[in-house]
Amino acid sequence: MTATENSTNYKWVGTRPIRHDGFDKVVGKARFGADLDLPGQLHGAFVRSPHAHARIVSIDTSAAEAMPGVKAVVTGADFPALDPTHPNFDTAVNCMARGEVYYHGHAVAAVAATTKAEAKAAAAAVKVEYEALPAVLSIADSMAEGAPLANPNNYTKFAPPGDPSNLATITNLARGDVDQAMADADVVVEMSFDCAHVHQGYIEPHACVVDYGDGKANVWCSSQGHFRVRSMTADVLGVDNSKVKVVPAEIGGGFGGKTTVYLEPIAAKLSEKSGKPVKLLMTREEVLRGSGPAPSAELRIKIGATNDGELTAIDGWMAYGVGAFSDMAGLIGAMSVASYKFPNLRMETYTALTNTPKSAAYRAPSAPHAAWAIESVVDEIATELGMDPIDLRLKNAAVEGDLTAMGMPHPRVGLVECLEALKASDHYQSEPAEGTSRGMAVGFWFNIGEESSATVNLNEDGTANVITGSPDIGGSRASMALMAAETLGIDVYSITPIVADTESVGFTDVTEGSRATFATGKAVVEACEDLIEQLKARAATIMGVDVGEVAWVDGAAVSPGHGGGEGGDPLTLAQITAQAKRTGGPLAATASLNAAGAGPSFAVHCADLKVDEETGEVEIVRYTAVQDAGTAIHPSYVEGQMQGGSVQGIGWALNEEYIYSADGAMENASFLDYRIPVASDLPLIETIIVEVPNPAHPYGVRGVGETGIVPPMATIGNAVKAATGVRMTSLPMSPPKVLKKLNER
Amino acid sequence: MSQHRAFTGGVAVVQADGATVGQIIDDLEANYPGLGMALRAGSSAGIDGEIHAEPEYVPVTAETEIYFLAPVVGG
Numbered sequence: 001m002t003a004t005e006n007s008t009n010y011k012w013v014g015t016r017p018i019r020h021d022g023f024d025k026v027v028g029k030a031r032f033g034a035d036l037d038l039p040g041q042l043h044g045a046f047v048r049s050p051h052a053h054a055r056i057v058s059i060d061t062s063a064a065e066a067m068p069g070v071k072a073v074v075t076g077a078d079f080p081a082l083d084p085t086h087p088n089f090d091t092a093v094n095c096m097a098r099g100e101v102y103y104h105g106h107a108v109a110a111v112a113a114t115t116k117a118e119a120k121a122a123a124a125a126v127k128v129e130y131e132a133l134p135a136v137l138s139i140a141d142s143m144a145e146g147a148p149l150a151n152p153n154n155y156t157k158f159a160p161p162g163d164p165s166n167l168a169t170i171t172n173l174a175r176g177d178v179d180q181a182m183a184d185a186d187v188v189v190e191m192s193f194d195c196a197h198v199h200q201g202y203i204e205p206h207a208c209v210v211d212y213g214d215g216k217a218n219v220w221c222s223s224q225g226h227f228r229v230r231s232m233t234a235d236v237l238g239v240d241n242s243k244v245k246v247v248p249a250e251i252g253g254g255f256g257g258k259t260t261v262y263l264e265p266i267a268a269k270l271s272e273k274s275g276k277p278v279k280l281l282m283t284r285e286e287v288l289r290g291s292g293p294a295p296s297a298e299l300r301i302k303i304g305a306t307n308d309g310e311l312t313a314i315d316g317w318m319a320y321g322v323g324a325f326s327d328m329a330g331l332i333g334a335m336s337v338a339s340y341k342f343p344n345l346r347m348e349t350y351t352a353l354t355n356t357p358k359s360a361a362y363r364a365p366s367a368p369h370a371a372w373a374i375e376s377v378v379d380e381i382a383t384e385l386g387m388d389p390i391d392l393r394l395k396n397a398a399v400e401g402d403l404t405a406m407g408m409p410h411p412r413v414g415l416v417e418c419l420e421a422l423k424a425s426d427h428y429q430s431e432p433a434e435g436t437s438r439g440m441a442v443g444f445w446f447n448i449g450e451e452s453s454a455t456v457n458l459n460e461d462g463t464a465n466v467i468t469g470s471p472d473i474g475g476s477r478a479s480m481a482l483m484a485a486e487t488l489g490i491d492v493y494s495i496t497p498i499v500a501d502t503e504s505v506g507f508t509d510v511t512e513g514s515r516a517t518f519a520t521g522k523a524v525v526e527a528c529e530d531l532i533e534q535l536k537a538r539a540a541t542i543m544g545v546d547v548g549e550v551a552w553v554d555g556a557a558v559s560p561g562h563g564g565g566e567g568g569d570p571l572t573l574a575q576i577t578a579q580a581k582r583t584g585g586p587l588a589a590t591a592s593l594n595a596a597g598a599g600p601s602f603a604v605h606c607a608d609l610k611v612d613e614e615t616g617e618v619e620i621v622r623y624t625a626v627q628d629a630g631t632a633i634h635p636s637y638v639e640g641q642m643q644g645g646s647v648q649g650i651g652w653a654l655n656e657e658y659i660y661s662a663d664g665a666m667e668n669a670s671f672l673d674y675r676i677p678v679a680s681d682l683p684l685i686e687t688i689i690v691e692v693p694n695p696a697h698p699y700g701v702r703g704v705g706e707t708g709i710v711p712p713m714a715t716i717g718n719a720v721k722a723a724t725g726v727r728m729t730s731l732p733m734s735p736p737k738v739l740k741k742l743n744e745r
Numbered sequence: 746m747s748q749h750r751a752f753t754g755g756v757a758v759v760q761a762d763g764a765t766v767g768q769i770i771d772d773l774e775a776n777y778p779g780l781g782m783a784l785r786a787g788s789s790a791g792i793d794g795e796i797h798a799e800p801e802y803v804p805v806t807a808e809t810e811i812y813f814l815a816p817v818v819g820g
Contacts, residue, residue: 158787
């Protein structure tokens with residue numbers, strides 16, 4: 001680890017305790033979404049559209065309803081019709097089509113039966129008559145003059161009222177005089193890039209069990225945010241939030257893909273109609289066809305520079321294909337341009353609808369696409385100027401006060417520190433191994449705050465429970481315990497962190513945007529600080545002193561008036577909690593907040609690789625990820641996030657893509673043909689944690705979960721260029737595509 | 746952003762009064778119908794360097810710097 005500014009000597013923050021959920025996960029005791037079975041439960045199965053775009057003429061469920069074991073069948077007609085302006089209208093229609101299907105795999109009906117086989121057979125017996133409609137299957141098709149509408153309910157956001165459109169957002173950001181700056185530049189590089197849809201590839205498919213009774217849906221599911229599951233399910237069902245309770249299961253990966261619902265409202269309606277609990281699972285094929293891949297993109301980036309390496313202007317055109325429902329991918333992509341000073345900037349970006357599955361977030365959504373293009377062009381400029389790629393970036397790196405593309409100045413950020421850390425690293429200081437070539441690139445992500453709640457209960461024996469509503473998708477439970485331990489001054493192993501259901505903890509936003517350790521951590525610290533005031537008051541009672549004379553030091557109350565001496569005779573937390581009943585009752589505190597001040601995070605990656613010029617295969621030999629974590633609460637978890645993001649970005653770079661047939665069906669809907677890296681594909685990802693603390697968090701935390709996926713595609717593209725002289729501009733850089741470009745040299 | 750100029754007749758710099766972010770937005774909506782709604786739909790704002798979600802009641806002064814942002818969510 002490279003501690004750049006963090007000179008604080010914490011006792012617990014920054015250590016590596018055994019994770020609280022580790023044992024259960026290693027021995028198989030952890031309960032994931034599919035692991036719960038309720039007495040009498042039914043099994044569900046979906047009917048899905050075979051068309052990319054069609055009107056539903058009729059649905060005949062009578063044959064299915066008559067089949068053995070079938071207890072309920074639902075279609076879109078079973079759900080209340082939401083107004084198209086309702087915030088969850090798209091969610092509701094995506095869960096189950098109403099009158100029109102918008103992509104191959106769009107759910108049309110669902111069946112609940114006593115066995116999975118019966119449910120599947122009954123689903124096949126549902127008769128759906130369709131009238132095929134023109135399908136929009138590419139960004140170019142979507143944006144073409146006179147293109148058919150992918151979804152007639154979409155209107156361009158943040159614009160004056162108009163007609164339905166295939167464009168969800170149109171964004172124009174500008175500063176300075178780009179045209180003049182390009183005319184004055186010594187070097188101008190312009191290139192076009194594209195990337196296909198990719199999937200988050202979480203190892204756990206979507207799963208839930210819902211038991212509807214007495215007007216209430218009790219939901220067990222894994223998700224990145226069970227409060228959002230509650231509100232989305234309630235809205236789709238047309239009931240109050242209080243009529244849906246969600247119990248969070250352990251999650252087997254989310255990465256943004258589990259920030260919405262696909263199953264829960266359907267299972268709830270099946271349970272309501274049948275009077276039985278219903279378990280609904282997605283197969284892997286359904287996950288790929290019917291959940292939310294990351295957007296595709298087409299990008300054109302032009303950058304101008306002076307001979308001494310100042311990047312003076314950037315002119316970008318970016319279009320993101322987001323599937324059949326509204327999204328803001330293009331706007332976020334524009335906003336993610338934040339790594340360099342660029343005194344002159346123009347970004348024209350679009351979010352375009354297509355008749356493909358509704359996109360979901362994927363770890364720093366939209367930023368990887370933009371970074372892929374921009375970092376590739378910056379690399380070309382470094383080569384043309386004969387500059388070291390790190391030195392070029394150091395010369396232009398954004399620092400506090402420099403403007404992002406949105407025009408907002410950066411707060412304190414750590415890009416320079418990350419670049420310097422890579423430059424000084426063993427990897428970068430070593431020559432590439434024989435036969436390998438090197439590339440590097442930069443990535444940025446905003447990170448977010450949003451709402452969190454935390455309750456901290458002190459037990460009679462001085463142990464503590466830290467209760468939050470943030471599903472743990474990457475180590476946040478352990479981090480909550482560490483922050484509580486540091487604040488209270490007690491052993492982290494005396495703290496039990498749990499993630500409670502929607503009725504047992506205050507409202508908490510989704511675990512997304514790398515917010516949990518930052519925002520929920522703030523709530524935990526605030527609750528602990530409240531507890532310290534309570535503990536001091538109780539100690540004052542026990543000691544017989546004024547509360548103003550009591551301080552809290554290293555987990556104990558101290559007062560000069562107690563036991564003599566300067567520090568007095570301290571009362572430990574356990575000694576105080578043992579007397580809780582005598583001094584006023586249980587000791588507990590709750591904090592809720594809307595956290596502001598999330599600190600942005602930069603990452604810098606470096607790869608050494610070799611390219612097999614006979615097969616086009618790219619083999620990564622060494623990979624280093626550097627990232628600013630602010631303060632690494634639990635460094636092992638931070639390293640894991642950096643490694644995970646790197647590996648996902650590498651898969652995006654080298655192999656992963658949705659391949660569609662001419663009529664819009666995904667042709668590679670299995671892990672056999674949708675090729676995600678496995679452990680044997682890659683070397684160990686080396687990590688260097690940089691710490692430039694975020695002043696807006698009590699322990700300096702910056703989110704770390706997402707930034708790691710932003711640099712890898714350009715890192716590898718830049719290394720491939722170094723190895724072969726060929727600039728790959730289309731992702732993935734799979735062997736056939738690399739070989740084709742090599743043969744064109 | 747330049748698409749907001751569609752509500753201001755192309756004007757890039759406008760005046761607004763208010764003691765909170767919400768009041769600023771209301772004032773903009775009163776003078777430039779549709780602009781306030783478009784800004785509110787964004788739901789985040791950078792206020793003196795800190796990003797706030799749903800900043801409706803965040804107090805502002807004449808010196809406050811506000812950047813209206815899209816709701817960045819993440820994955």
